[in-house]
Amino acid sequence: MSDLIRVHSADSHLMEPDDLWSQALPKSQADRAPRFERDDKYETIYLDGERKHRMLNEFSDAFRPPGAFDVDLRLLDLDNEGVWGQLAFPSRALWLSGLGERELYRATAAAYNDWAAAEIIQRTPRVLPAAVVSTIDISDAIEELGRAIDLGFQSVFMPTSVPAGLEYGQDLWDPLWSAIEEAGIVAAFHIGTGETPVFYRGPGGAIVNYWETCVPGQRVVAQLVACGALDRHPNLRVLIAEGGASWVPALADRLDEAYRQHGTYVRPKLSMLPSEIIFRQVYTSFQHDASAIPAVEAMGYTNVMWGDDYPHLEGTYGHTQQTLHQLFDDSTPEARRLVTLANFEKLFDVPSMPADWGRSLTSATG
Amino acid sequence: MSDLIRVHSADSHLMEPDDLWSQALPKSQADRAPRFERDDKYETIYLDGERKHRMLNEFSDAFRPPGAFDVDLRLLDLDNEGVWGQLAFPSRALWLSGLGERELYRATAAAYNDWAAAEIIQRTPRVLPAAVVSTIDISDAIEELGRAIDLGFQSVFMPTSVPAGLEYGQDLWDPLWSAIEEAGIVAAFHIGTGETPVFYRGPGGAIVNYWETCVPGQRVVAQLVACGALDRHPNLRVLIAEGGASWVPALADRLDEAYRQHGTYVRPKLSMLPSEIIFRQVYTSFQHDASAIPAVEAMGYTNVMWGDDYPHLEGTYGHTQQTLHQLFDDSTPEARRLVTLANFEKLFDVPSMPADWGRSLTSATG
Numbered sequence: 066m067s068d069l070i071r072v073h074s075a076d077s078h079l080m081e082p083d084d085l086w087s088q089a090l091p092k093s094q095a096d097r098a099p100r101f102e103r104d105d106k107y108e109t110i111y112l113d114g115e116r117k118h119r120m121l122n123e124f125s126d127a128f129r130p131p132g133a134f135d136v137d138l139r140l141l142d143l144d145n146e147g148v149w150g151q152l153a154f155p156s157r158a159l160w161l162s163g164l165g166e167r168e169l170y171r172a173t174a175a176a177y178n179d180w181a182a183a184e185i186i187q188r189t190p191r192v193l194p195a196a197v198v199s200t201i202d203i204s205d206a207i208e209e210l211g212r213a214i215d216l217g218f219q220s221v222f223m224p225t226s227v228p229a230g231l232e233y234g235q236d237l238w239d240p241l242w243s244a245i246e247e248a249g250i251v252a253a254f255h256i257g258t259g260e261t262p263v264f265y266r267g268p269g270g271a272i273v274n275y276w277e278t279c280v281p282g283q284r285v286v287a288q289l290v291a292c293g294a295l296d297r298h299p300n301l302r303v304l305i306a307e308g309g310a311s312w313v314p315a316l317a318d319r320l321d322e323a324y325r326q327h328g329t330y331v332r333p334k335l336s337m338l339p340s341e342i343i344f345r346q347v348y349t350s351f352q353h354d355a356s357a358i359p360a361v362e363a364m365g366y367t368n369v370m371w372g373d374d375y376p377h378l379e380g381t382y383g384h385t386q387q388t389l390h391q392l393f394d395d396s397t398p399e400a401r402r403l404v405t406l407a408n409f410e411k412l413f414d415v416p417s418m419p420a421d422w423g424r425s426l427t428s429a430t431g
Numbered sequence: 432m433s434d435l436i437r438v439h440s441a442d443s444h445l446m447e448p449d450d451l452w453s454q455a456l457p458k459s460q461a462d463r464a465p466r467f468e469r470d471d472k473y474e475t476i477y478l479d480g481e482r483k484h485r486m487l488n489e490f491s492d493a494f495r496p497p498g499a500f501d502v503d504l505r506l507l508d509l510d511n512e513g514v515w516g517q518l519a520f521p522s523r524a525l526w527l528s529g530l531g532e533r534e535l536y537r538a539t540a541a542a543y544n545d546w547a548a549a550e551i552i553q554r555t556p557r558v559l560p561a562a563v564v565s566t567i568d569i570s571d572a573i574e575e576l577g578r579a580i581d582l583g584f585q586s587v588f589m590p591t592s593v594p595a596g597l598e599y600g601q602d603l604w605d606p607l608w609s610a611i612e613e614a615g616i617v618a619a620f621h622i623g624t625g626e627t628p629v630f631y632r633g634p635g636g637a638i639v640n641y642w643e644t645c646v647p648g649q650r651v652v653a654q655l656v657a658c659g660a661l662d663r664h665p666n667l668r669v670l671i672a673e674g675g676a677s678w679v680p681a682l683a684d685r686l687d688e689a690y691r692q693h694g695t696y697v698r699p700k701l702s703m704l705p706s707e708i709i710f711r712q713v714y715t716s717f718q719h720d721a722s723a724i725p726a727v728e729a730m731g732y733t734n735v736m737w738g739d740d741y742p743h744l745e746g747t748y749g750h751t752q753q754t755l756h757q758l759f760d761d762s763t764p765e766a767r768r769l770v771t772l773a774n775f776e777k778l779f780d781v782p783s784m785p786a787d788w789g790r791s792l793t794s795a796t797g
Contacts, residue, residue, distance in 0.1 A: 272689040364677070
């Protein structure tokens with residue numbers, strides 16, 4: 066490992082404090098915000114009084130890097146890993162998309178955005194939090210989006226699963242797509258959100274469910290393309306984070322085949338092939354996938370970004386440079402440029418990387 | 432288009448006669464077999480008295496090649512398209528997997544196999560039907576599998592969707608995997624089977640649903656690998672037909688990440704990485720996908736076969752050579768060899784292609 070690979074990460078998570086909502090909201094609302102309770106064996110997640118998910122403590126206790134809960138330590142972690150800019154999704158606030166009550170969703174999302182603006186945006190330009198907005202009331206979403214843009218957010222988090230009837234292919238979302246497109250920010254979908262993460266119980270369930278979480282992200286793309294939303298909003302950029310990248314050409318081919326072979330039954334018509342719309346507007350992030358770079362090099366899908374998924378277990382903390390070298394040592398310079406830095410810089414304003422940044426790391430890992 | 436590309440097809444369909452089950456079974460059973468009823472606008476599919484699916488007549492009336500219902504004409508179609516060997520799934524008998532009554536499933540499957548053996552296997556060695564067996568009683572499945580092998584079948588059709596509790600990751604399937612492995616035939620899953628094909632109603636539904644049908648095929652692979660079935664049966668070869676090929680490296684990477692990063696929670700352990708098991712035992716077929724050949728060339732996933740999906744609307748009848756040239760004119764000779772012929776010949780016994788076969792076609796299309 067002779068040289069340092071400097072990179073931006075298009076997928077990471079903030080770790081909100083336990084008392085985020087109780088500090089910001091009246092008790093009547095704070096009590097119904099996401100709450101996390103632990104006994105000897107399980108961590109249980111409650112949402113508006115209802116038990117949403119239960120998982121083994123050992124899972125939630127899995128290794129956390131030093132800077133998981135502190136932004137100054139986080140920046141040291143990033144320095145040590147070779148990560149300069151970082152898109153950051155929520156952790157606890159990911160569960161807000163399970164809320165069914167309009168006012169509660171509006172208030173908890175606003176409280177999250179205020180916290181992330183004060184504690185992250187105001188403290189470092191290297192970590193870019195995604196805003197949270199209502200996904201059950203579009204006018205609330207648009208209003209909060211405006212506020213979030215004023216606070217300095219550059220992307221808005223969207224859950225990959227939504228209730229039946231509210232699918233992203235439905236026309237009701239169109240005003241939000243317009244607002245996001247006009248603001249020039251990114252619609253940042255993160256896989257495994259908007260649903261409980263257990264699809265299957267049986268032998269190999271941990272692996273199967275890990276795969277299942279990425280399917281709804283693919284469904285989002287299929288729907289946004291097929292319904293014409295991306296065609297009508299050609300400057301709307303969509304990110305599907307943490308779900309890999311090489312599924313995109315496969316899905317694009319599948320949609321093209323439907324569009325051509327079943328053309329008589331296709332409504333609405335699109336102005337170009339689904340694959341062309343996808344390759345233009347859909348971005349993805351991956352952590353370890355060996356097939357992600359070949360998707361750029363050999364399949365013409367170039368909107369691929371790397372992500373560290375800091376500070377989660379699926380991420381690369383502690384082996385970031387090792388992973389990056391496995392991914393890029395044999396890649397073309399162009400693929401490396403796009404995936405490590407250029408695509409991120411196309412989507413986000415991030416401060417320039419100092420020329421000497423990471424030199425000490427080079428010697429430490431060299 | 433100067434040269435003829437000669438190919439085997441790993442995905443096509445027989446078109447069973449209307450009276451298959453009424454000819455072969457007592458009226459009490461025949462009346463409950465799949466039945467297709469048409470009025471002015473819709474074709475409706477009944478199964479054991481229950482309405483299973485309804486689709487526009489124009490969809491089912493879509494263009495059929497001349498040999499759709501006649502094996503002699505079919506061989507002429509294949510000659511004209513440049514297709515030598517052809518794996519053939521059922522059409523109407525695909526619906527048998529929706530049956531819930533053991534005896535009815537057993538009898539209708541056996542009647543289908545008898546018909547396909549007499550009308551296809553006995554009449555040409557170039558078209559290789561997949562046998563149909565019960566998917567609700569494993570002992571019935573194993574018994575019929577033995578009979579089918581005696582009749583000359585080289586693969587067994589499996590639906591990609593099964594009822595909850597009967598997922599392919601469950602241990603109950605293991606005796607069938609053993610029987611298939613021992614017989615040396617192929618477990619041939621076909622996408623879009625075992626379920627009604629409408630997942631989503633809304634703008635772009637035709638495209639979205641076409642994509643949705645391929646997801647359960649991916650789920651089959653995730654489950655068969657994660658539960659250890661493919662690891663315990665290293666000679667079991669699985670085909671996922673008609674769903675594309677380039678999703679395989681993406682899925683393999685995803686399972687590898689789960690296996691490594693969530694290792695503590697993974698049961699059972701496997702003897703190698705999920706990707707290694709998949710690349711060894713999982714075969715796929717595609718029709719038009721531009722990303723399928725790069726998956727072979729650049730991602731190391733070589734078990735890819737082409738399929739014509741004859742005589743269906745998603746297939747290539749009438750433009751087979753044009754599609755093959757788009758796919759292979761710039762491919763490596765090794766990828767072309769594997770995808771057009773070699774992988775098929777590794778899985779199936781098919782008569783040798785006469786050296787001069789297709790010469791007339793060459794001049795006709797040249």
